[in-house]
Amino acid sequence: MQNQNWQFMSKVVAVVAVTLLVVSVSTIAGAQKLPGNKDAAAAAPAGPHNWITPASSIERPADAGRRAHTNWVFGGTNGRVVEGQAQSQGLTTHYETPSSMGCLYKIPGNTGPCVPNINSPGGPQKGGWGAIAVVDAYDNPYAAGELQTFDAQFGLPAANFVQVYANGNGDCSTPPFDPGWGLEESLDIEWAHTMAPKATIVLVEACSNSFTDLLYAEYVAAGIVSSYGGGDVTNSWDSGEFSGENSYDAYFGYYYPFNTVYFASAGDSGCGASYPSSSPWIVSAGGTTVNRNAANLAFKSESCWAGSGGGTSSQEVYTSAFPYPTNGDMGPWANYQYGIFGQSNRSTPDMSFNADPNSGVVVYDCAYDDGTCFFYEVGGTSVSSPSLAGIVNNAANKLGVGHINPATSSGYYTAEENNLLYSQLGGAAAYSKNFYDVSTGSNGCTVGKGWDYCTGVGSPRALLGK
Secondary structure: OOOEOOHHHHHOOOOOOOEEEOOOOOOOOOOOEOOOOOOOOOOOOEOHHHOEOOHHHOOOHHHOOOEOEEOOEEOOOOOOOOOOOOEEOOEEOOOEOHHHHHHHOOOOOEOOOOOOOOOOOOOEOOOOOOEEEEEEEOEOOOHHHHHHHHHHHHOOOOOOEEEEEEOOOOOOOOOOEOHHHHHHHHHHHHHHHHHOOOOEEEEEEEOOOEHHHHHHHHHHHHHHHHHOOOEEEEEOEEEEOOOOHHHHHHHHOOOOOOOEEEEEEOOOOOEEOEEOOOOOOEEEEEEEEEEEEOOOOOEEEEEEOOOOOEEEEEEEEOOOOOOOOOOOOOHHHHOOOHHHHOOOEEEEOOEEEEOOHHHOEEEEEOOOOOOOOEEEEEEOHHHHHHHHHHHHHHHOOOOOOEEEEOOOOEEEEOOHHHHHHHHHHHOHHHHHHHEEOOOOEOOOOOOOOOOEOOOEOOEEOOOOOO
16 A cells, blocks of 8 residues: 555645534424325425435436435335335335334444334434534525434434534525425434434535535535544435546545545435445445334345445546556555455445335424424435444544554555455454345345445444444
8 A cells, every 4th residue: 555645635725614503402393293294295206116206316417527416215105104115025114213223233322122113212322423524405494403303202312413504615605495405414414413422413514516516515524524533424415427526536535534434325226336426435325125024023134225326437447557546546545345346446335224215214304394394204325324424433443534654654545444344245254243244135236145236245233343
């Protein structure tokens, strides 16, 4: 692995101007109904497999590299909870809660039932450090109150929450409101907090969903996380791949590389890579379906979610031609997939989490109906990215995309979190203990034992090796 003297650090802008909100933690006034009481997306176009895609999650080829979309979807019941939406051979899918997910993924300190029940409080009660920055577009003015109500409903520790406008580039004073991105933000902050309840949750709102504004917000988020001593940055947005995307990879770790791990959703369009998920410096988050016993809701299996993104990048290439990372070329400093693919292109995802809208997670949101508040059941790999960021944060290995060699005091770039995840594939004992090997289901790509194009190395179990 090549040492070098952090040559990219010289490109950092000296001062970043942002507006920090003083957020209210008072409960948002309005209707508070259990899932199933609101036809939230009745007018939205139907996506594949009977899930409902909101306007903010529609992928348009012309937007690739220009504008990003969210990756959340409702089940075919327009966000309503159904006690077993799809049954086959005694199996069913069901909405999931903080305690049921905390139990499934074996998060230490989890309380409450292992079977999902919205009226039974519980979830992870400890763990987390530094900050988890959530990068999204547009403003959700209800975010602070939503998070407080979510925590109260499930008996979770109160969140340390900060909301930031990434407006220092002059593109806005206050980001405008958007209902689809607003629900995205509700989902992201609630489920990052669920999995790492002691980490500070920082919502960084870009002026728009343009790549110009989102990448600026990415830079702002990295600086904020650095000020907390490190942590994680999660991105539940993406676009199709595009020529020149690797020139943007610098925003995902080069500027503040220490003790910070980056995550991005692999997408909800099935087989195929997307950006920024395909950046070699990012943990790409794929999606699973949680299958339960139809009789008693006991966990039975996880399978590949049909909508999960995953595939081989057309742009991000492994090469040994440069002595340090240049324009996203992976090289020996990001060689975690070399044992699988050799000197080839980056493939996604790296790890997975429940993302099927039919086994979707409960989200409390006031933005989608602009002031009227409901509990929704939400799926998509937008669930995966913040949840996995929370789990990795809770594990507190404090990895990053940069490392200082104490023997020489020189530094080098390295995708440390992915190096750790992939290193366990060859160890049968550690791998089977630390991950669930998802080998069934299909997203149109190859799915099987070990690493695959839907779930990566698998879904996490407990905190070791994360």
